[in-house]
Amino acid sequence: MTWVEKYRPKSLKNVAGNPKAVQNLLEWTLGWKEGTPSKKAVLIYGAPGTGKTSAANALAYDLDYDFIELNASDARTKGVIERIVGSAATTGTLLPGRGKIIILDEVDGIHGKSDYGGLSALKKWVKVSKQPLVLIANDPYSLPTDFRALTEMVEFRRINSRTIVRILKELCTKEGIKTDEKVLKIIATNSGGDLRSAINDLQSLSEGKKKLAIGDLEVLKMRDSRIKIFDTIRMIFKTTSIDRAREAVFDCEEDHDTIMKWIVENLPIEYTEPDDLKQAYDSLSKADVFLGRIKRRQDWSLLKYASDLMSAGVALAKKDTYKKFSRYQYPKTFITMARTKKERAVIGTIAEKMAKKCHGSKGLMEREFFNVLKTTFTKAPEAAANITSQLGFVREEIQYFAPEETAAKKIEKRAEEITAERIKRRLRSGKQVSLFEFGN
Numbered sequence: 001m002t003w004v005e006k007y008r009p010k011s012l013k014n015v016a017g018n019p020k021a022v023q024n025l026l027e028w029t030l031g032w033k034e035g036t037p038s039k040k041a042v043l044i045y046g047a048p049g050t051g052k053t054s055a056a057n058a059l060a061y062d063l064d065y066d067f068i069e070l071n072a073s074d075a076r077t078k079g080v081i082e083r084i085v086g087s088a089a090t091t092g093t094l095l096p097g098r099g100k101i102i103i104l105d106e107v108d109g110i111h112g113k114s115d116y117g118g119l120s121a122l123k124k125w126v127k128v129s130k131q132p133l134v135l136i137a138n139d140p141y142s143l144p145t146d147f148r149a150l151t152e153m154v155e156f157r158r159i160n161s162r163t164i165v166r167i168l169k170e171l172c173t174k175e176g177i178k179t180d181e182k183v184l185k186i187i188a189t190n191s192g193g194d195l196r197s198a199i200n201d202l203q204s205l206s207e208g209k210k211k212l213a214i215g216d217l218e219v220l221k222m223r224d225s226r227i228k229i230f231d232t233i234r235m236i237f238k239t240t241s242i243d244r245a246r247e248a249v250f251d252c253e254e255d256h257d258t259i260m261k262w263i264v265e266n267l268p269i270e271y272t273e274p275d276d277l278k279q280a281y282d283s284l285s286k287a288d289v290f291l292g293r294i295k296r297r298q299d300w301s302l303l304k305y306a307s308d309l310m311s312a313g314v315a316l317a318k319k320d321t322y323k324k325f326s327r328y329q330y331p332k333t334f335i336t337m338a339r340t341k342k343e344r345a346v347i348g349t350i351a352e353k354m355a356k357k358c359h360g361s362k363g364l365m366e367r368e369f370f371n372v373l374k375t376t377f378t379k380a381p382e383a384a385a386n387i388t389s390q391l392g393f394v395r396e397e398i399q400y401f402a403p404e405e406t407a408a409k410k411i412e413k414r415a416e417e418i419t420a421e422r423i424k425r426r427l428r429s430g431k432q433v434s435l436f437e438f439g440n
């Protein structure tokens, strides 16, 4: 058992950090006793590893409520949402007089192409639910504004390193590991406020050891500080500092071509003044010329010019920073490319889902199991539905194995029933004993 699971807080009082958010969550839920509030869903959002999922579950344990939970590994299609959330949202509890909450984890993952319609189904239930809905997201701003407006938003901030050190210290005591504060401080700082990754690092570093010293940290690759592409373009658009703009590109893990596509796609979303746009596009066109030359001549010494033009050139093209929140988009060229490579992509997602559950490589899945699945899906629909439910296949993936549309639809429908039953069986209740008291 991993330590993050072993020491997952089972009560709100053991959720470290974010006391205000935890309090708000509790008060909002208790508020239902006074009558149905205008906002029937709470949206817990914030960085990974800050205790969002744990808090939602701890809430149910603390209040001794029944709860039903849908998480990212459940295929949350429109059908599943209707069946699970819809029925839970409109009916009472198993035991009379007892509360019930519905938890949906990672809702920002619902509205992807594969969960088409899932989000609008959810929205409908958020409007009318008779039970408290607890929604969880990493990035709430990827959700539509009108959806967010229906929710009470509660932010979970990154955990500060002092708190992380305290938790790690308690873990060391429990696990009988000797170490000193300095070591834990480094692990904590390195985690960037992500308690899950701090605990994971501590566990892997102390594997097979009774003592953890500074020297042992050398094997700890400093957590990948390379920032995500969204942060890269946001930084370029929002800064007027040459250094920060350059840094943004320098720290980004994507290649320059990709960064360029993201900037081009999102520039008109951020910049609206014609002069700013003109200047920025001018820089980008020059960056593009350099990128072309680099490719043709394989002359990488030109990269610094392309890089500066797309970063500092764009950053300094604006007169003022735009004070607004923009929802940046995925470059359209990628989407077009994806469509032409649709079949490859479907094979990829199928193999990935299988690889995850079956603990093998994607290549192995494709080589060894695809033929068997083709036969299963065309000859044994009930087995196919079971597999679909377990692996979370969506329609296009089902259709890859069972090309005939009505057959694929039937498998999909049956799989949703199976999923619904499986989730209902998970309907848990009752208090769980806390394994570990983090204290507060």
Ligand SMILES: Nc1ncnc2c1ncn2[C@@H]1O[C@H](COP(=O)(O)OP(=O)(O)O)[C@@H](O)[C@H]1O
Pocket (backbone or CB within 6 Å): 003, 004, 005, 007, 008, 009, 014, 015, 016, 017, 047, 048, 049, 050, 051, 052, 053, 054, 055, 159, 195, 196, 197, 199, 438
């Ligand atoms: N605030 C916290 N208090 C205590 N443990 C935490 C906290 N945040 C994260 N953890 C640890 O990290 C693990 C993952 O937390 P989780 O609630 O799944 O985070 P999130 O949903 O925000 O990504 C938990 O099982 C627990 O071990």
Ligand SMILES: [Mg+2]
Pocket (backbone or CB within 6 Å): 052, 053, 054, 105
């Ligand atoms: Mg979570």
